[in-house]
Amino acid sequence: MTSTDTAWVAPANADQLTAWDTAEGVFWAEHAELFEHSLQRYDDWLLRAAGIRDGDQVLDVGCGTGSTTRSAAWLAGSGTALGVDLSSPMLTVAALRARDAGTGNATYLQADAQVHPFEPEAYDVLLSRTGCMFFGDQVEAFTNLARAVKPGGRLSLLVWQPPSQNPWFTELTTALAVGRTLPSPPPDAPSPFALADPARIAQILTAAGFATPECEPVKERMYWGPDVPTAVDFVLGVLGWLLDDLDPDELTRAMTNLRRTLVSHYSAGGVTFPSAAWLVTTRKPA
Numbered sequence: 001m002t003s004t005d006t007a008w009v010a011p012a013n014a015d016q017l018t019a020w021d022t023a024e025g026v027f028w029a030e031h032a033e034l035f036e037h038s039l040q041r042y043d044d045w046l047l048r049a050a051g052i053r054d055g056d057q058v059l060d061v062g063c064g065t066g067s068t069t070r071s072a073a074w075l076a077g078s079g080t081a082l083g084v085d086l087s088s089p090m091l092t093v094a095a096l097r098a099r100d101a102g103t104g105n106a107t108y109l110q111a112d113a114q115v116h117p118f119e120p121e122a123y124d125v126l127l128s129r130t131g132c133m134f135f136g137d138q139v140e141a142f143t144n145l146a147r148a149v150k151p152g153g154r155l156s157l158l159v160w161q162p163p164s165q166n167p168w169f170t171e172l173t174t175a176l177a178v179g180r181t182l183p184s185p186p187p188d189a190p191s192p193f194a195l196a197d198p199a200r201i202a203q204i205l206t207a208a209g210f211a212t213p214e215c216e217p218v219k220e221r222m223y224w225g226p227d228v229p230t231a232v233d234f235v236l237g238v239l240g241w242l243l244d245d246l247d248p249d250e251l252t253r254a255m256t257n258l259r260r261t262l263v264s265h266y267s268a269g270g271v272t273f274p275s276a277a278w279l280v281t282t283r284k285p286a
């Protein structure tokens with residue numbers, strides 16, 4: 001399946017497929033190590049909340065290059081973990097990394113989690129590390145996912161708190177904006193911040209058939225690379241589109257701002273920024 005063959009994707013997710021299955025997904029796949037490391041400090045929170053036990057069947061939604069799927073598979077022991085994602089380049093890396101790690105009970109599937117016909121009531125745990133904010137229709141997606149979860153099954157999601165709580169986003173975009181006011185997407189549009197509001201999370205998940213969720217605030221430092229030059233390349237891969245319309249002077253200023261911002265967050269542990277997420281937990285009623 002490719003981004004030119006969209007029959008398996010909800011029409012509302014066609015743009016996401018194009019992004020994740022081509023340039024954006026290729027960049028993630030080529031920088032898998034960095035991306036996986038960047039959110040690693042959240043993994044213990046997410047996995048502990050998921051309460052994975054030996055024999056569990058786990059579904060990792062928007063698994064990307066699969067680090068949380070591998071961890072879930074390891075915790076599931078005699079069980080399995082399935083990672084689903086839109087992005088073929090990221091899933092190729094995920095499968096290679098699972099093979100190299102000898103994680104035989106982790107498997108991967110290219111699918112749109114919003115509409116894929118998962119086996120009903122097959123999963124004990126639904127897990128996602130920042131992979132659930134891009135659905136064109138959140139209620140349809142979580143209703144589809146709820147069908148796949150066993151009665152009493154658990155859900156553990158990590159989603160970003162609003163930009164105002166995430167200096168990695170505000171400081172980096174401000175550096176690259178060079179004084180421009182950047183457009184911000186509507187809060188319910190697919191974006192990293194689409195599930196930033198706990199009231200909206202509760203509305204979506206209860207409409208989809210889950211019990212009322214808890215949203216626990218969690219703050220960790222987000223890793224952007226071992227040194228400033230690596231972090232510059234990493235930031236430009238993620239946010240470089242902000243430079244598209246700049247004239248040469250503005251471009252020079254933006255790059256100076258970016259380096260200065262990254263230097264101010266550099267220490268012995270590399271370049272790290274404060275960040276804030278919600279750890280969302282709930283169950284499908286038994």
Ligand SMILES: C[S@@+](CC[C@H](N)C(=O)[O-])C[C@H]1O[C@@H](n2cnc3c(N)ncnc32)[C@H](O)[C@@H]1O
Pocket residue numbers: 013016020035036039061062063064065066084085086087090111112113114128129130131132134135
């Ligand atoms: C921010 S990345 C997170 C990747 C990974 N969970 C991690 O933490 O490194 C979001 C992921 O969600 C995937 N995604 C977006 N919409 C999706 C959908 N409708 N179905 C399945 N995966 C989706 C993207 O392809 C991308 O890999």
